[in-house]
Amino acid sequence: VAHEINNPIGFVSSNLGTLGGYFQQLAAMLDAYHEAELRLGANETTGRLQRLREQTELEFLMEDIPILIKESKDGIGRVAHIVKDLKDFSRVDSAQQWQLADLQQGIDSTLNIVASELKHKADLVKRYQPLPPVECLPSQINQVIMNLVLNAAQAMGPERGTITLGTAHQGAWVCIEVADTGAGIAPENIKKIFDPFFTTKPVGQGTGLGLSLSYGIVKKHGGEITVSSQVGVGTTFRVQLPVKQSVTL
Template identity: 45%
Template sequence: MGELNFDDLIWIYDLFSIGQVAVEESEDEVYQALLKHILYGFNGKTGCLALIDKDKNDLYIKTGIGLPQEAIGSRIELGSGILGWVAENNISLLLNGDVSNDERFQNIQKMPGSKPNSAMCWPLSVKGEVIGVISVNQDANESEFTDSELEHGKMVIPVISLVANNLQLNRDRELQIKTLTDLNNQLNQTQQQLVQQEKLASIGQLAAGVAHEINNPIGFVLSNVTSLSEYAETFIQLIKEYEILVENLSCGNREKAREAMETIRDIKKTEDVAFMLDDIEELVKDSLDGMERVRSIVAGLKSFARVDDQSELKEADINECIKSTLKVVWNELKYKCEVKTNYGDLPIVECFPGSLNQVFMNLLVNASHAIEKKGVIEVETGCIDEDYIFIRITDDGSGIDPENISKLFNPFFTTKEVGKGTGLGLSISYGIIQKHNGELLVDSELGVGTTFTISIPVVHVENEDDNS
């Protein structure tokens, strides 16, 4: 390329165009196209483009024309050979003739099969920092490159530098996006695991409560049945003696009849049959009551444990949901909390009842934890309007420090000692209420108490997060 003419301008325009499509094309194709264009412009036969690898602090051949395939990707130390020298010194070079003895270039590696007679080599740099090198070689039988061609090259090389820099930035950005996406996926997985752990923890809490609740009636039913079986033995004995008595009376065997009467009298005296007759009635009644309690706890548990079909939208009576949850957490509440309920007239609500029960459970357990010795928990339900219902849980416990209010729904925010709270309850509850397109509000005064108010729509509306 001598003085600039129209063809040169078109050539420069084409060079810009290659750079502009750069981001959409594959990196290798863009570098190859750039090198090809440079070779074409300077009428070179072979050439290569090498980039600096910042991590390894060396050069690697990114693309080449007229180079053996194995040369692509090969690495060159900075300062070594012609390319290494240009990269290290950030100086363009015009080399004519044999340079194998040139002191500047140590370890010159001649490409097999090529005998360059003339070569130009420019550093690719952005803001003074070298990011690569490009070289153009001429065959021995062609005319040598000139200083003015080297200078022309210097004018267009910045375009290539910019494109190369853009491609690298683009690659870095894609790498960052990938790293962020991977991290995000990991985070999601961890969150899922934590949610699962929280569920397991509440199931554990629930199991302990239920075991305690069931154990008590089972204990006294067992003791009643033991007494009843002892009484039964006495009555079986009595019946047998009565049979003997009747038999002997009917066949006129008075002596034997008298003996049987004596035995009956003895049994009645020693076993206090009159007391037994009174007691049987009470034992049976108590046992039936106990069994009824067990039955209702199990029924409550069954409706609470809709946890397994949480993804299924159901029509539910929210008052019933609260009642079954209260049964399940009763063991946690009964020693220090008086629970007052004020159930409003609620329509059937389209919701995920298992998830809502988890929310009620967490709010009730939180309320009981906030009560140190004795206190009152009030549960109120009602309609806000024909589309929305509310559930309000109030306690007269410790209240919440105003500076903690904004952190309440953050995962892992807890003021409880290790082992008593993970700090996930409210963040999970918040997510569940959001899934219902509802609201979970808190109102608290330190030393006075706290109210959590849930409002949810009667008819469920799908939102974007429902599938996640």
């Protein structure tokens, strides 16, 4: 899908660049015509040209067309960036194999994918510390981050909250934390949240599989995922992963 989208993005972007060049040439030609019109003075032909300039709002078009071209190029650039983020998120250019990955790049790509879900619910705060490359299945770790961030967004009440993403490096381990200022999780539910199909969301708003799948992915990586929460204050999920897969807990 990313490849199929990139093809039209490429030629539309190229065409917009060519169109911008053509317009500059036409603008220079129109300026030359206008200078010739002024030198000819008032007559029937120049009067008709003046009326045409007014009817077509030529001065407005000369100002607005470059703006429209620029906005269109910016829009195409944004689409290209989204496609890149989707590719980074899913790692479509890579086989599903263990590889060294930049986790923070994956986190940022994932945040761009879910940005529309967050923007009306919470402010995002990043507290990154430098991380080494981590041996992992990058698309699966991105899936874990997406599940945790979406859960954090859905935990927000009517008031806008804050979601904080932090990373840390501790010896042979890296740590990712997703903290929210949402409703919190009741103590009796804490032990159940990683169970398949368990959800506190209203019917139709959650399958109860996101955290269960995330738990399985983290365990497959030889890591740990834990949660701490206080009702009415917020929740923090902590994911701990080995830098190398030879490390065991």
